[in-house]
Amino acid sequence: MKSFNNLLLENASIWKMPNRSSKIYYFETLESTMDTALALARQGCESGTVVVAGCQTKGRGRMTRVWHSEKGGLYFTIIIRPDILLEHSARIGFAASLSMARSLNQLFGIAAMVKWPNDLLVGCRKISGMLSQVEAQSNRISFLNIGIGLNVNNDAFELAPESTSVKSLLNKIVSPKEILFDFLNRLDTLLSDSKAIISVMDEWKKHTITLGRKVKIVTNQGTYHGIARDVDTSGALILELENGMFQTVLYGDCFHQ
Ligand code: BTN
Numbered sequence: 001m002k003s004f005n006n007l008l009l010e011n012a013s014i015w016k017m018p019n020r021s022s023k024i025y026y027f028e029t030l031e032s033t034m035d036t037a038l039a040l041a042r043q044g045c046e047s048g049t050v051v052v053a054g055c056q057t058k059g060r061g062r063m064t065r066v067w068h069s070e071k072g073g074l075y076f077t078i079i080i081r082p083d084i085l086l087e088h089s090a091r092i093g094f095a096a097s098l099s100m101a102r103s104l105n106q107l108f109g110i111a112a113m114v115k116w117p118n119d120l121l122v123g124c125r126k127i128s129g130m131l132s133q134v135e136a137q138s139n140r141i142s143f144l145n146i147g148i149g150l151n152v153n154n155d156a157f158e159l160a161p162e163s164t165s166v167k168s169l170l171n172k173i174v175s176p177k178e179i180l181f182d183f184l185n186r187l188d189t190l191l192s193d194s195k196a197i198i199s200v201m202d203e204w205k206k207h208t209i210t211l212g213r214k215v216k217i218v219t220n221q222g223t224y225h226g227i228a229r230d231v232d233t234s235g236a237l238i239l240e241l242e243n244g245m246f247q248t249v250l251y252g253d254c255f256h257q
Contacts, residue, residue, distance in 0.1 A: 008039055015052065017181050020188070022048030024180075031058040034133060034147045037077035041135070041143040047081035048188065052180065059149065062131055063218075063253055068160060072153035072167070074176035078184075080144045082191065086136045089144055090235025091197055093118050093132050094204040096146050099186040100128055101207050107182055110169055116210040116228065116237050116254045120150075124256070125164035127151050148183075152176045201231060210254060215239070219252035228254070 012025040023046070030036055030053040037051045052075065059069030069075050082092055097118040104110040104120070104127070112120040112127055120128035131147040151165035153173050166174050190196050196203075205211060210228045217224045217239060224247055226239040236250040 008036065015177060015180075017184065020048075020184065022046050022050070024050040024052060024184075026052045026054070028054045030056055032056050032060050032147075033075055033077040034060060034131065034145065037079050037145045037147070038133065041079045041145060045079055047079065047143075049079045050076055050180075050184065051079075052076040060131060060147075061129055061149075063220075067129065067131075067149050068156065069149065070154050070159075072176075073156070073165075074148070074150040074152050074179055076180060077145050077147040078187070080146065080191070082141055082144060084141065084197075086134070086139045086141055087234055089132075089134055089136075089141055090117070091200050092144055092191070093130060093146060094235065095190045095197060095200045096148065096187055097128075097130055098200065098204055098207060099190060100148060100150065100183050102186055103179055103182040104166070107179065108166060108170055108174065110166065113209040114204060114207050115256065116208060116231065117235060119254075121209065122164055122169060125157075125162055126160070127164050127166070127169075150176075150179065152179065201233065201235075205231065210237070210256070214257040216255040216257055217249050217252045218255070219249060224249065225257075 012027050015024040015026050033051045033053050055071045056069030056075050059067035061067040097114050101112045101120055104112045112122050115121050118130035119126055128150040133145045135142045153167045154165055156163040156165050213228055215228045224239055226241040228237055229240050230238040236248045239247045241247055
């Protein structure tokens with residue numbers, strides 16, 4: 001009889017990446033890489049395991065939004081078991097958005113900047129978004145799943161007008177696999193360097209276009225208007241409100257004004 005794990009991976013092929021041992025499972029279609037990665041993580045898969053989909057039928061964005069996931073884009077979730085405390089877990093997300101910004105820059109000369117917390121923008125158009133999911137026991141992280149959607153060869157702006165893609169910026173088709181491998185190289189290197197991961201917030205601050213700007217922040221508790229002043233060690237945004245008071249926001253949507 002087939003185990004649940006085998007059933008789950010029945011339609012996957014394996015992408016071999018030079019000098020990397022953790023598995024990269026590629027599926028032509030998934031509902032969401034987040035669901036498959038969650039199941040694998042709960043079954044105890046190795047840290048660094050990646051689930052990639054050619055397209056998603058139920059791609060999820062932040063704040064319960066849909067992430068349009070037609071063929072041509074890069075959609076994946078990486079399962080990480082970091083040896084850090086839960087309160088520092090935001091560092092991993094910041095390391096991931098920074099790594100993707102560097103990949104786009106090094107591979108294609110695309111100057112992507114980070115909008116808090118982890119969106120990548122080129123000019124004022126979104127090219128990539130990130131979703132994370134954590135499971136922890138008390139203060140220890142069991143796993144942290146980071147899902148990234150990057151508009152590569154898909155015409156994202158037809159569905160989301162304020163977005164762009166690598167293809168529309170370069171006017172040519174590129175390889176989503178090449179981008180993923182470059183990204184994984186950078187992220188693996190960053191995560192294996194304990195000093196670099198501590199200073200990742202400072203690096204992120206050099207690549208963000210949010211700090212110092214007038215922003216609107218929408219949270220489940222309410223909407224705030226103010227100037228984005230800083231990001232604290234938990235990844236929360238520190239806002240100076242219009243009345244001069246300061247507000248810390250851990251989770252929300254950020255709109256540059
Ligand atoms: C956002 O900007 O709202 C976050 C988008 C995250 C999309 C990625 S695509 C791969 C992974 N699977 C999903 O269903 N969502 C994330």
